[in-house]
Amino acid sequence: MNPTSPIRKIYQGVADRRQMFRLFDRHALRPDRWRNDDSALFAGEWFEIARPEHDHMLDILPPLFMRGDMFAMREFLTDSVTSIFFALTIDGRIRYFHGYCDLFDRGSPERMKAAIVERESWPVKTMTHEERLEHIWSSTHDDYRGYAGERWQPEHRGKRTLLVYGRGRTELKLLDELTHEEIAAKLPVHLRHLPLKTAA
Incomplete structure (x- = not known):
C-alpha cells in the first residue's frame, strides 16, 4: 500500500470507450513493468466516462463489491489496486467516473468519491x-x-x-x-x- 498516492484527475472531458481502455494503462511503457510494486503509479488516478462505458464494465464480471453509487472490479491491476466505478450526482445530474483505489487502504473508495465530487463542483471551469x-x-x-x-x-x-x-x-x-x-x-x-x- 502507498497511502501517499494523491487523488488526481488525469483526463479532462468524458472519455469514450477507446480512450477509457487507453487510460486504464497509460503507464504501459514504464521501465521494469510489473517487476516492482506499481501501486503508487495508479492509485488515486480518476477520470470521467459516459454511462454506456460504466454499464459495459458492470456487465463484464460480477463486481467485487457494490455500494450504492459505486462498484469495484473483481480483477486487480496490482496486488491491491483495482478499478472502482462511480455514478455520482453532481449539481443535480448523474455523472460516471472510473478511479483506481488501493483496497489495502479501506477508506480509499470513499475518499476518492469525495474528491471527485469536490473537484467537479468547482463553480468556475479551471x-x-x-x-x-x-x-x-x-x-x-x-x-x-x-x-x-x-x-x-x-x-x-x-x-x-x-x-x-x-x-x-x-x-x-x-x-x-x-x-x-x-x-x-x-x-x-x-x-x-x-x-x-x-x-x-
Whole structure:
C-alpha cells in the first residue's frame, strides 16, 4: 500500500470507450513493468466516462463489491489496486467516473468519491497545472511519450518524457519541465485558455 498516492484527475472531458481502455494503462511503457510494486503509479488516478462505458464494465464480471453509487472490479491491476466505478450526482445530474483505489487502504473508495465530487463542483471551469500535465500525458500517443533512460542524469531516470516540437527541431523533454508555452501548444484548443487554478 502507498497511502501517499494523491487523488488526481488525469483526463479532462468524458472519455469514450477507446480512450477509457487507453487510460486504464497509460503507464504501459514504464521501465521494469510489473517487476516492482506499481501501486503508487495508479492509485488515486480518476477520470470521467459516459454511462454506456460504466454499464459495459458492470456487465463484464460480477463486481467485487457494490455500494450504492459505486462498484469495484473483481480483477486487480496490482496486488491491491483495482478499478472502482462511480455514478455520482453532481449539481443535480448523474455523472460516471472510473478511479483506481488501493483496497489495502479501506477508506480509499470513499475518499476518492469525495474528491471527485469536490473537484467537479468547482463553480468556475479551471484546470490546475498538474491536471494540464496529466491530460497531456494521457492524450499523447505512445510513440511520442516515454521514460527517461540511461542517457539522462541519474536523478531523472524513470521520469516521464515527451517529444516537443519547436523552432524547426524536435526535443525530448521531461514532462514536469514543459514551459507554459509548450503546455499550451499540447493542450486542445478548448482547454488551452482555461484559467489556472492553484491546487488546494
